[in-house]
């Protein structure tokens with residue numbers, strides 16, 4: 001799966017920028033999609049997930065899709081989560097199917113197993129009963145379910161990754177600094193970039209997989225990283241607070 005055009009949606013965001021930087025460093029053919037331009041990218045479609053024609057335009061000629069664009073936490077359900085995280089997923093998956101995309105990597109969240117994260121038993125595996133935190137996490141379960149349906153029905157490789165916490169702001173970095181569990185599920189920008197590059201490059205076939213991605217835990221391994229290691233060759237290299245300077249720099 002190492003060759004071919006990779007489309008990164010949400011490329012201007014916290015994780016998107018890390019993924020774009022890593023793929024560029026590896027010399028991958030890359031296209032970006034976001035509602036705001038991504039700096040330093042030549043092949044870019046600026047538009048919204050809620051516009052199916054725009055999504056279809058971005059998908060032309062794509063082999064591997066990394067779908068990050070979303071409202072990245074709880075927000076007004078009807079105004080934000082439904083258009084961006086439900087309707088957007090529909091448009092992206094349908095466009096990927098029409099364009100003949102071979103592998104789809106979907107950004108889910110550790111918030112889908114919210115209660116288990118603190119109670120254990122650890123590490124929490126990929127096959128535990130989900131316990132979504134609220135509407136954002138419920139929509140991520142929709143994303144995982146839709147991904148499974150597409151893998152089964154259309155023979156597309158689908159990897160759904162339950163991501164740890166990659167802080168977007170200085171305030172989030174400060175919150176993680178005073179929260180033990182958060183340090184264990186911290187995901188540095190560098191490890192986030194490497195994870196998605198591994199997921200794009202891993203040899204197939206991978207029919208459907210759910211994996212977790214975090215950096216190295218500080219105290220307790222809360223999310224089981226075995227599936228990401230075995231299927232994708234992902235090994236976290238960093239640990240809280242490595243990489244936080246990328247977030248808090250002026």
Ligand SMILES: NC(=O)c1ccc[n+]([C@@H]2O[C@H](COP(=O)([O-])OP(=O)(O)OC[C@H]3O[C@@H](n4cnc5c(N)ncnc54)[C@H](O)[C@@H]3O)[C@@H](O)[C@H]2O)c1
Nearest residue numbers: 010012013014015035048049069070072107109163165166
């Ligand atoms: N950062 C984390 O800790 C974390 C944890 C778990 C899951 N995730 C998931 O990872 C993905 C990326 O998160 P992030 O932290 O980089 O968020 P972010 O807000 O920094 O980036 C999201 C990007 O998506 C774009 N976007 C949002 N709605 C769009 C739309 N309708 N059309 C086009 N572009 C749109 C935004 O412009 C933004 O650039 C999201 O799916 C999020 O739910 C993030």
